Amino acid sequence: MNSSCQFLAKRLLISPYKILSRNLSSSSSPKVLITGGLGQLGPGLATLISQRYGKDSVILSDIVKPNKEIEKKEINYLYADVLDLPNLQQIIVNNKIDWIIHFSALLSAVGEKNVPLALSVNVTGMQNILELAKQFRLKVFIPSTIGAFGPESPRNPTPDLTIQRPKTIYGVTKVYAELLGEYYSKKFNIDFRCLRFPGIISADTQPGGGTTDYAVKIFHDALETKKFECYLKADTRLPMMYIDDCLNSVIQFMEYPSEKLNQRTYNISAMSFTPEEIFLEIKKHIPELQIDYKIDSRQEIADSWPQVFDDSNARKDWNWNPKYDLPNLVEKMLSELRTINKY
Ligand SMILES: NC(=O)c1ccc[n+]([C@@H]2O[C@H](COP(=O)([O-])OP(=O)(O)OC[C@H]3O[C@@H](n4cnc5c(N)ncnc54)[C@H](O)[C@@H]3O)[C@@H](O)[C@H]2O)c1
Numbered sequence: 001m002n003s004s005c006q007f008l009a010k011r012l013l014i015s016p017y018k019i020l021s022r023n024l025s026s027s028s029s030p031k032v033l034i035t036g037g038l039g040q041l042g043p044g045l046a047t048l049i050s051q052r053y054g055k056d057s058v059i060l061s062d063i064v065k066p067n068k069e070i071e072k073k074e075i076n077y078l079y080a081d082v083l084d085l086p087n088l089q090q091i092i093v094n095n096k097i098d099w100i101i102h103f104s105a106l107l108s109a110v111g112e113k114n115v116p117l118a119l120s121v122n123v124t125g126m127q128n129i130l131e132l133a134k135q136f137r138l139k140v141f142i143p144s145t146i147g148a149f150g151p152e153s154p155r156n157p158t159p160d161l162t163i164q165r166p167k168t169i170y171g172v173t174k175v176y177a178e179l180l181g182e183y184y185s186k187k188f189n190i191d192f193r194c195l196r197f198p199g200i201i202s203a204d205t206q207p208g209g210g211t212t213d214y215a216v217k218i219f220h221d222a223l224e225t226k227k228f229e230c231y232l233k234a235d236t237r238l239p240m241m242y243i244d245d246c247l248n249s250v251i252q253f254m255e256y257p258s259e260k261l262n263q264r265t266y267n268i269s270a271m272s273f274t275p276e277e278i279f280l281e282i283k284k285h286i287p288e289l290q291i292d293y294k295i296d297s298r299q300e301i302a303d304s305w306p307q308v309f310d311d312s313n314a315r316k317d318w319n320w321n322p323k324y325d326l327p328n329l330v331e332k333m334l335s336e337l338r339t340i341n342k343y
């Protein structure tokens with residue numbers, strides 16, 4: 001029996017063997033806690049998990065109040081600040097959690113506006129999650145990003161293993177998360193898994209302050225005003241992905257047998273495009289659409305990131321295979337937004 005089980009048993013005044021047996025029975029139907037679950041990715045992932053394993057298999061948590069849409073979905077929800085370790089410990093014990101999907105973070109653009117907060121949430125919060133994984137023997141997923149690379153990295157294509165010198169606080173904290181997760185995996189035998197996501201595009205949830213957000217806003221403006229002002233230059237190429245592919249990648253990757261993975265951190269990709277290219281694709285459906293360019297500080301961030309992501313290891317090792325390319329993405333986004341917002 002390991003010392004963390006004994007320590008916990010003492011604190012909780014229950015048999016250490018009960019804790020151990022629960023830890024060992026990480027069943028085929030896991031109990032999943034999603035932190036930072038009310039952002040762009042959490043609600044969709046919670047829906048997918050509840051469809052796959054049952055409604056009681058997932059708990060969304062965040063520090064903000066769920067909106068009406070989330071309430072309608074009837075997904076279990078709890079307040080949980082990732083900086084409050086004792087509260088997270090209680091949640092894990094009381095709810096018999098097996099997996100943590102750790103989504104809490106400040107993204108690239110908002111991170112630059114509040115560096116101390118980005119350090120707290122992205123570093124201290126992430127360290128807490130890894131400690132919990134160690135204490136309670138949890139399987140843990142922490143996403144990374146194209147933003148974990150910098151201008152010194154090869155940008156087209158960017159492989160899994162290469163120079164990583166990111167220039168945003170977001171990127172710096174994500175490289176640390178990758179390294180610390182891999183360290184915990186080796187040192188403490190934690191089942192840590194990490195995917196580096198491209199910019200994610202979704203219709204029913206808004207992005208939380210990243211550099212790739214323009215690729216969501218263009219759809220809303222195309223339908224609403226038919227005019228779009230872009231903060232990146234026309235030829236800025238970045239890797240992107242439709243949300244369904246992103247969420248499916250998490251489930252597929254988390255379910256894959258641990259011993260068959262050759263790495264703990266993988267790039268995943270689906271497409272790469274520029275503002276001009278997505279504009280022209282949307283224009284095929286909305287011919288009146290106009291675009292203007294008014295460049296801001298996010299250009300410098302985008303210029304330091306990969307243009308094309310090499311995800312060949314993910315494809316080879318666990319059969320990663322995205323479904324959406326640019327034309328499919330545009331068709332799907334327009335049809336979803338028309339349904340949701342009745343444009
Ligand atoms: N969306 C993307 O394009 C993208 C791309 C690459 C990687 N990722 C990663 O995926 C994860 C989820 O991204 P997202 O787009 O849903 O982010 P988001 O910004 O939309 O959501 C992050 C959530 O974290 C919550 N949060 C902030 N401080 C917290 C705290 N102290 N305790 C608990 N929660 C807190 C926020 O309230 C928010 O709901 C992040 O780690 C992000 O780095 C996202």
Ligand SMILES: C[C@@H](O)[C@H](N)C(=O)O
Nearest residue numbers: 107108145210211212
């Ligand atoms: C790329 C990703 O990490 C996020 N959408 C951002 O732009 O910050």
